[in-house]
Structures are given as C-alpha cells and as structure tokens.
Amino acid sequence: MADEMRRIALAARPQGAPRPTDFRLETAPVPEPAEGEFLARTLWLSLDPYMRGRMDDVASYAPPVPLGGTMEGECVAEVVASRHPGFAVGEIVAGRFGWTSHAVSGGAGVRRVDPALGPVSTALGVLGMPGHTAWVGLNEIGEGRNGETIVVSAATGAVGSLACQLARIKGMRVIGVAGGAEKCAYAVEKLGCDACLDHRGADAATLSARIAEAAPQGVDVYFENVGAATLAAVLPLMNVHGRIAVCGMIGWYSGRGAADPMPLPPVWRLILTRRLRAQGFIIFDHEASRPIFLQEVAPMLREGRIRWRESVAEGLEAAPEAFISMLEGGNFGKQLVRVAAPSA
Amino acid sequence: MADEMRRIALAARPQGAPRPTDFRLETAPVPEPAEGEFLARTLWLSLDPYMRGRMDDVASYAPPVPLGGTMEGECVAEVVASRHPGFAVGEIVAGRFGWTSHAVSGGAGVRRVDPALGPVSTALGVLGMPGHTAWVGLNEIGEGRNGETIVVSAATGAVGSLACQLARIKGMRVIGVAGGAEKCAYAVEKLGCDACLDHRGADAATLSARIAEAAPQGVDVYFENVGAATLAAVLPLMNVHGRIAVCGMIGWYSGRGAADPMPLPPVWRLILTRRLRAQGFIIFDHEASRPIFLQEVAPMLREGRIRWRESVAEGLEAAPEAFISMLEGGNFGKQLVRVAAPSA
Numbered sequence: 001m002a003d004e005m006r007r008i009a010l011a012a013r014p015q016g017a018p019r020p021t022d023f024r025l026e027t028a029p030v031p032e033p034a035e036g037e038f039l040a041r042t043l044w045l046s047l048d049p050y051m052r053g054r055m056d057d058v059a060s061y062a063p064p065v066p067l068g069g070t071m072e073g074e075c076v077a078e079v080v081a082s083r084h085p086g087f088a089v090g091e092i093v094a095g096r097f098g099w100t101s102h103a104v105s106g107g108a109g110v111r112r113v114d115p116a117l118g119p120v121s122t123a124l125g126v127l128g129m130p131g132h133t134a135w136v137g138l139n140e141i142g143e144g145r146n147g148e149t150i151v152v153s154a155a156t157g158a159v160g161s162l163a164c165q166l167a168r169i170k171g172m173r174v175i176g177v178a179g180g181a182e183k184c185a186y187a188v189e190k191l192g193c194d195a196c197l198d199h200r201g202a203d204a205a206t207l208s209a210r211i212a213e214a215a216p217q218g219v220d221v222y223f224e225n226v227g228a229a230t231l232a233a234v235l236p237l238m239n240v241h242g243r244i245a246v247c248g249m250i251g252w253y254s255g256r257g258a259a260d261p262m263p264l265p266p267v268w269r270l271i272l273t274r275r276l277r278a279q280g281f282i283i284f285d286h287e288a289s290r291p292i293f294l295q296e297v298a299p300m301l302r303e304g305r306i307r308w309r310e311s312v313a314e315g316l317e318a319a320p321e322a323f324i325s326m327l328e329g330g331n332f333g334k335q336l337v338r339v340a341a342p343s344a
Numbered sequence: 345m346a347d348e349m350r351r352i353a354l355a356a357r358p359q360g361a362p363r364p365t366d367f368r369l370e371t372a373p374v375p376e377p378a379e380g381e382f383l384a385r386t387l388w389l390s391l392d393p394y395m396r397g398r399m400d401d402v403a404s405y406a407p408p409v410p411l412g413g414t415m416e417g418e419c420v421a422e423v424v425a426s427r428h429p430g431f432a433v434g435e436i437v438a439g440r441f442g443w444t445s446h447a448v449s450g451g452a453g454v455r456r457v458d459p460a461l462g463p464v465s466t467a468l469g470v471l472g473m474p475g476h477t478a479w480v481g482l483n484e485i486g487e488g489r490n491g492e493t494i495v496v497s498a499a500t501g502a503v504g505s506l507a508c509q510l511a512r513i514k515g516m517r518v519i520g521v522a523g524g525a526e527k528c529a530y531a532v533e534k535l536g537c538d539a540c541l542d543h544r545g546a547d548a549a550t551l552s553a554r555i556a557e558a559a560p561q562g563v564d565v566y567f568e569n570v571g572a573a574t575l576a577a578v579l580p581l582m583n584v585h586g587r588i589a590v591c592g593m594i595g596w597y598s599g600r601g602a603a604d605p606m607p608l609p610p611v612w613r614l615i616l617t618r619r620l621r622a623q624g625f626i627i628f629d630h631e632a633s634r635p636i637f638l639q640e641v642a643p644m645l646r647e648g649r650i651r652w653r654e655s656v657a658e659g660l661e662a663a664p665e666a667f668i669s670m671l672e673g674g675n676f677g678k679q680l681v682r683v684a685a686p687s688a
Contacts, residue, residue, distance in 0.1 A: 053617075060617045061584070227612055240405070241629075246616045249609070257609030264608045265593070265601030268571055272590045272624035273397075273405045279623075280616035285585075 005030045006316050008099035010065045014055055017254045017327065022055070023071070023320035031104045038084040040077035040093060040103050045316065045337040046124035047073065047323045048158070052253045061282050071099040071319075074129060076113060076120050078342055092342075094123045099319050101339055117298045120342075125334035126308035127298060130158035133247060133283045135293040137223055138163050138170075141245035141281050146171035148220035151211060151237075152193075153230045156183040156309070158334035159247060161191055162297070163223050165306050168192040172221075175214045177207070177230050179329045186332075190307050204232035212237055226251040232262060238276055246280040253327060309333030349374045350660050352443035354409045358399055361598045361671065366399070367415070367664040375448045382428040384421035384437060384447050389660065389681040390468035391417065391667045392502070396597045405626050415443040415663075418473060420457060420464050422686055436686075438467045443663050445683055461642045464686075469678035470652035471642060474502035477591060477627045479637040481567055482507050482514075485589035485625050490515035492564035495555060495581075496537075497574045500527040500653070502678035503591060505535055506641070507567050509650050512536040516565075519558045521551070521574050523673045530676075534651050548576035556581055570595040576606060582620055590624040598671060653677030 004027050011024035033039045054065045054072055065072055075097040079087050084107055087093065095110035097103035113123040125131060137159070138144045150167045154160040155176025164187060167174045176187040176196035187196035195214035199207055211219070211233055218239040224231060228251030238244070252260060271278060300306040311331040313322035319337045326335045348371050355368035377383045398409045398416055409416055419441040423431050428451055431437065439454035441447035457467040469475060481503070482488045494511045498504040499520025508531060511518045520531035520540035531540035539558035543551055555563070555577055562583040568575060572595030582588070596604060615622060644650040655675040657666035663681045670679045 061619075227609065231608075231612070246612065249612055249616065252609050252613070257607075257613065260607065260609050261605075262608045263601075263604065264575075264606045264611055265571065265596050265604050267608055268575075268590065268593055269596070269601065270624075271622055272593065272626075275405075275624045275626055275629060277621060277623040278615055279621040280614075280619045282616075282619055285619060 003030055004028075005100065005102040007070045007101065008316065008319055009068050010055060010071055011067075013057055013067065014254070016256075018052065018055060018320075018324055020320050020324070025317055030102050033081055033083050033104050035083050037104050037106050038079050038082035038087045040075070040095065040097060040105055041080045041343075042075045042077045042097060042101050042103070042316075042339040043092075043342055044076040044121045044124055045073055045099060045319060045339050046075070046128070047319065047326055047335040047337060048130070049248055049250045049253065049327065051323065052327060061284075072096065073099050074124055075100075075103075075339070076123050077103070080343070092120050094128065099316065101316055117294070118301050121310060121336055122301070122308065124336060125158050125310065126162055126301065126306065127294065129283055130334060131162050131297060132286065132290055132293045134159045134162035134166060135297065136281060136283060136286045136289060137245040137247050138166050138221075140286070140289065141279050142221040142223060142243045144170060144172055144221045149173040149175065149215045149217055150221040150223060151175045151177065151215070151219050151234050152223040152225075153177045153199075153234075154225035154248070154250065155187045155191070155193060155196055156332060157225065160223065160225055161187075161308065161333065162306065164191045164193050166297075169300070169305065173215065173217070175211055175219075177211070177226075177233075183332060186309075199230050202229075204229040208233035208236060218242075221245065223247065224249070227257065228252055228260060228262075235267060235270055238270065238274055240274050242274060242276050244276060244278040246278055250327065311335045313337045315339070347374055348372075349444065349446040351414045351445070352660065352663055353412050354399060354415055355411075357401055357411065358598070360600075362396065362399060362664075362668050364664050364668070369661055374446050377425055377427050377448050379427050381448050381450050382423050382426035382431045384419070384439065384441060384449055385424045385687075386419045386421045386441060386445050386447070386660075386683040387436075387686055388420040388465045388468055389417055389443055389663060389683050390419070390472070391663065391670055391679040391681060392474070393592055393594045393597065393671065395667065396671060405628075416440065417443050418468055419444075419447075419683070420467050421447070424687070436464050438472065443660065445660055461638070462645050465654060465680055466645070466652065468680060469502050469654065470506055470645065470650065471638065473627055474678060475506050475641060476630065476634055476637045478503045478506035478510060479641065480625060480627060480630045480633060481589040481591050482510050482565075484630070484633065485623050486565040486567060486587045488514060488516050488565045493517040493519065493559045493561055494565040494567060495519045495521065495559070495563050495578050496567040496569075497521045497543075497578075498569035498592070498594065499531045499535070499537060499540055500676060501569065504567065504569055505531075505652065505677065506650065508535045508537050510641075513644070513649065517559065517561070519555055519563075521555070521570075521577075527676060530653075543574055546573075548573040552577035552580060562586075565589065567591065568593070571601065572596055572604060572606075579611060579614055582614065582618055584618045586618060586620050588620060588622040590622055594671065655679045657681045659683070
C-alpha cells in the first residue's frame with residue numbers, strides 16, 4: 001500500500017447526474033520528488049459542488065478536467081519526503097492536489113496548515129475555502145449589516161453553515177433554507193438561525209409564503225447557493241436595495257437548469273424596480289482577504305462560538321459515491337474523504 | 345384658452361401596448377394659488393418610458409396612476425402667479441406636475457431651472473432626469489473605466505445618447521445598439537460610438553455576432569435599457585467582473601416580457617462563472633449626485649462637446665400619440681411635448 005499511488009480519474013463526462021462509472025480508480029508507483037519538490041501524502045480530500053462543473057466539457061471560470069485526468073480538488077496532506085527548502089517532512093499543507101493519495105509538488109499554490117487553529121480537516125471547511133467563501137459572500141458581496149434580514153440557502157452545507165453563524169454574530173435576522181427536518185432543526189438549534197424552512201416537498205409559492213412569515217421585514221440579503229425553486233421563493237421577498245450574493249446553484253447543476261422554465265423577464269424587472277444587486281463571485285478572486293477572514297474566524301472557532309460539522313467518507317475509493325450523494329443533498333455539513341491517517 | 349386648464353387623464357388601463365382610448369383630455373378652470381403656493385404654466389412636458397409602468401395597476405417603485413388621475417410626468421414650467429415667497433412670477437421651474445397645462449404647487453420637489461445652462465427644455469433631457477440617469481448608470485452603477493468596452497442599448501434615446509458620449513469622453517470603447525440605420529448612423533457620426541448595431545430584423549445570435557466583432561476585447565459594461573433580444577445578445581460577451589447597469593427594459597414593457605421565454609438559469613450561471621454584477625437603479629434614489637452631474641455635464645454642453653436631440657410633439661393633446669409612438673421606438677432623441685410658448 002505504501003508504495004502505491006491511487007488516484008480517481010474522470011472516466012466519462014456525465015450526462016446529467018454523475019454515475020459511478022464516470023470515475024475510475026487508477027494506481028501507479030508513488031512518485032519521487034525532484035530537486036525543489038516535495039512528496040505529499042493526502043490525509044483529507046475535500047468534495048465540493050463546483051467540481052460538477054469541471055466534469056463538463058464547457059468553458060467556465062476554470063478549464064474542465066480532461067478525460068482520464070485526475071479529478072480536481074483540494075487536499076490536506078502531510079509532507080513525507082522533501083527536496084524543497086520551504087517544506088519539511090512532517091509539515092501539514094493544503095493544496096489542490098486532486099483526488100489522489102499522493103502528489104509531488106513544487107509548492108505553487110500550497111499553503112501551510114497551522115494545527116493550532118483547529119483540527120487540520122477544518123483547513124478544507126470552516127477555516128478553508130468554504131469558510132472564506134461564506135465570509136466573502138456575507139461581508140463583501142452581500143454587505144450584510146446589523147439589523148438586516150438574510151436568507152441562506154443550503155444553510156447546513158459547508159458554506160451556508162458558516163454564513164448563517166457569521167450573520168447571526170453580526171446581529172442579522174437569519175433565515176435558513178435546507179433539505180429535510182433534521183437539517184432544519186440543526187440550523188435553528190445549533191447554528192442559531194431564527195428560522196429554517198424545508199424546501200423538500202414545497203413548491204416555490206409555498207416556500208415563499210413560509211419564508212415571508214419568518215422574515216416580516218422582508219429580505220435584505222440572499223446568500224444564493226442553490227438557484228431553482230428556492231431562488232424563485234426568495235426573489236419576491238427582496239427589499240429595495242437588496243443584495244443577492246450568487247455563490248452557487250446546486251439545484252441547477254447536472255444540467256437541471258436547462259429543463260427549468262423559470263423565465264428571466266420578471267426577475268430582471270424586480271432587479272430594476274427594487275434596485276437589487278445580483279453579483280456572482282468565486283473565492284479564487286479573493287485571496288487577498290483570506291488572512292483577514294482567518295484572523296476573524298479562527299478565534300471564534302477556538303472559543304466555541306462557531307460550530308462546524310463534517311460528513312466523512314472513508315478511503316479514496318469512496319470519493320465518487322460520496323460526491324454523487326452530496327450533489328443530491330446526502331451530506332450533512334462539509335463533505336470530506338479521509339484518505340489516510342497522519343503518521344505517528 | 346388662457347382661462348382653461350387642460351390635462352390628460354388615464355381613462356383605462358392598457359392591455360399590452362397603450363391605445364389612444366386609454367387617455368382622455370379633460371378641461372377645468374385654471375386653479376388659483378392659495379397662500380404659500382404658486383401657479384405654473386407648462387412649457388414642456390417630458391415623455392419617458394417609465395410612464396408605461398405607472399399605467400398598470402401593479403406595485404412598482406411608485407404607486408400606479410389612479411384611473412381618472414392625471415398622467416404623471418415632469419414639466420418645465422413658468423411661474424405665472426405666486427403667493428409663495430420662494431418662487432417669483434417669470435421664473436422657470438421643473439417639477440412633476442403631470443400631463444397638464446397648469447398646476448398649482450407648494451414647491452415640494454420643484455427645482456429652479458437656470459436658462460444660462462442651455463435651452464430650458466434640456467432640463468427635461470440631457471441636463472435633467474435622463475441625463476442624470478446616464479451619468480449615474482455609467483459612473484456609479486456600471487463603474488465604466490478608461491480603456492474598457494461598453495455596450496449601450498437604446499443608444500440614441502434620451503438616456504443612451506448621453507451615456508454613449510460620456511463613455512466616449514471617458515476613453516471607453518463604445519458600442520451602441522439602436523433601431524434602424526438612421527439612428528445607427530447618428531450614433532456613430534454624431535455621438536462618437538465606435539460602432540452601432542441595428543437590432544431590427546436581427547435575432548439575438550446574429551446581433552451577438554455583430555457586437556462581438558465590434559468588441560474584440562469583450563464587454564465590460566452593459567448599459568441596459570431594453571432587455572429582450574439585445575440582452576440575450578450582449579450577455580454571452582460579458583467579460584469576467586463585468587457590470588450590467590439595469591436602467592430599463594423597454595423591449596419588455598407593455599406585457600411583452602410575459603411572452604418572452606428567455607430562461608433565467610443560463611443567465612444566473614453566467615453571473616456566477618463570470619462574476620458579473622447586475623444592478624438595477626432608479627434615478628430618484630440618486631438626488632445627492634445631481635449637482636455633481638450638472639457641474640460636470642453642463643460645461644460640456646456649453647462647449648459643444650455633448651450633443652443632444654429632441655423629438656417634439658406640438659400641444660398637450662398630442663402627448664398620447666407621441667407616447668405610444670415612443671414606446672415603439674418612433675422617437676429619435678428625447679421625446680418632449682411643447683405645451684406652450686414662454687410669455688414675452
């Protein structure tokens with residue numbers, strides 16, 4: 001086992017929802033680092049909804065994964081061999097190594113993980129890209145302010161759960177939307193949402209009426225992670241000068257958007273008459289604010305003011321099934337794959 | 345004539361495009377100003393696309409005109425009698441007096457017009473609400489910058505024609521979209537657009553290809569006045585971090601939006617993947633910047649660096665037909681009604 005590198009390759013481009021046969025496990029000898037490189041052994045792999053987009057052969061903000069290429073993704077890994085002056089054996093790092101057990105890296109885009117901040121897996125979740133995404137969406141895109149009302153969709157997901165908590169700490173009224181009674185209860189009891197509505201089995205009009213009841217002053221900020229019926233439910237409730245932080249649209253991934261007849265003209269009309277701002281963002285554009293985010297949120301974590309929750313799949317081979325399930329809302333909290341235990 | 349007040353009332357709520365029978369001319373004795381009021385005699389009435397929205401019985405950013413009520417609109421008028429200490433007989437003012445030959449006012453929302461800035465009719469056009477709208481949309485909402493490319497729809501309209509010229513003066517590449525060869529020629533030859541595309545007889549894909557040819561660096565700002573096929577043509581050309589200033593959607597007024605099947609999901613996806621910002625605005629929110637706008641643009645007018653063009657209908661009775669024609673693109677430049685000549 002120690003001599004073998006395992007990776008998950010993209011075997012086929014999915015039509016609609018991905019299937020297990022779209023992925024393929026491949027093995028190879030563990031690579032050796034050259035001068036100026038180090039060898040990383042993956043401990044944790046992060047699974048995130050954006051990866052679905054990379055499986056399609058269409059231009060997006062990043063190129064697609066080539067057929068046969070290793071699925072992209074961020075890992076927390078241990079340096080197990082090094083010929084790089086900046087990375088020592090035993091150090092924990094985070095990098096975009098992909099769905100793989102080992103990777104050789106020259107250090108580009110790799111950051112050191114400080115185990116004092118929290119369990120190292122949090123570098124992929126609440127203290128990593130999803131956490132930073134929540135922080136940017138709430139503060140820089142949504143410009144949430146004390147006393148305002150925010151709706152967060154996918155409220156118990158990796159991004160949504162921190163967005164809810166940071167908004168609550170800011171003094172906002174926080175309305176979550178999530179799938180299922182268990183997640184909704186968690187959002188209210190553990191994340192501190194003022195209310196959380198279950199989108200399952202509710203059409204847009206019903207969901208909208210429930211959100212309206214929970215948001216008597218209307219909605220100032222919508223933290224958009226899902227699109228689809230949840231978007232249709234929130235839009236009519238937006239207040240004048242409201243902001244929509246467009247972070248994801250998991251309800252429209254896997255080609256489902258193409259079948260959704262939701263028309264643009266009434267949305268465009270609302271944007272005009274209510275003077276709304278709808279703004280998309282991708283966390284990779286916001287590297288400059290990551291230190292500020294960490295400085296603000298890491299102490300909250302240590303002090304127990306912020307909760308986080310992980311869904312853990314065991315072993316790299318379990319990644320495809322966990323990913324497929326996550327796209328259907330099967331995860332509860334940040335979806336991770338435990339690829340290996342740390343040495344010693 | 346001098347003893348009679350004429351006004352145009354809303355006779356019926358239009359179904360789709362307004363018809364002459366939706367309006368009614370009414371007469372009454374000229375009212376007398378009470379203490380603290382003045383009597384204004386309308387010289388010019390402004391006709392603007394937003395008025396179509398006020399004819400429907402639906403909530404918008406302003407309440408609808410009641411059936412039988414005077415159609416809303418802004419006028420340039422002469423003070424002909426005054427019991428108000430702040431307004432003297434002979435002064436020229438601008439106010440929201442409506443489609444009427446006379447109005448009594450207490451002065452709320454009325455501003456003085458300085459005839460030294462330009463012909464007083466410009467207080468309803470290039471130096472008035474449409475001009476200010478162009479300035480805010482370009483600078484504050486679109487954040488157009490030197491070296492960037494902007495597309496302006498309804499490029500020869502009251503708002504669009506100033507947006508084009510201010511963008512050109514700013515050093516932007518300016519692509520107009522307008523209806524018909526004559527307007528397009530005017531946009532290039534007189535407004536200084538680098539190119540102007542005719543949306544008539546072109547579907548969205550064809551129009552998009554033509555705009556793409558004129559915008560080899562893509563589109564950074566879209567000044568949106570029309571929606572519909574023009575929006576569909578511009579969207580795929582938007583650059584990463586592009587801005588859409590949503591100012592109007594005349595192509596979707598009169599209920600035409602309801603029949604347009606243009607779907608939201610691909611637009612939402614573009615907003616996300618290209619990190620676009622789509623923001624609606626209404627000029628009434630931006631009163632604070634009006635002095636800055638005037639200070640910047642009035643000298644350009646005096647120096648002949650800015651052109652403007654007016655479509656003038658003669659007499660208040662002509663207002664309904666001129667309004668109906670404007671909604672179909674029949675005007676060329678700012679649509680005005682000359683209601684009366686100034687005295688002396």
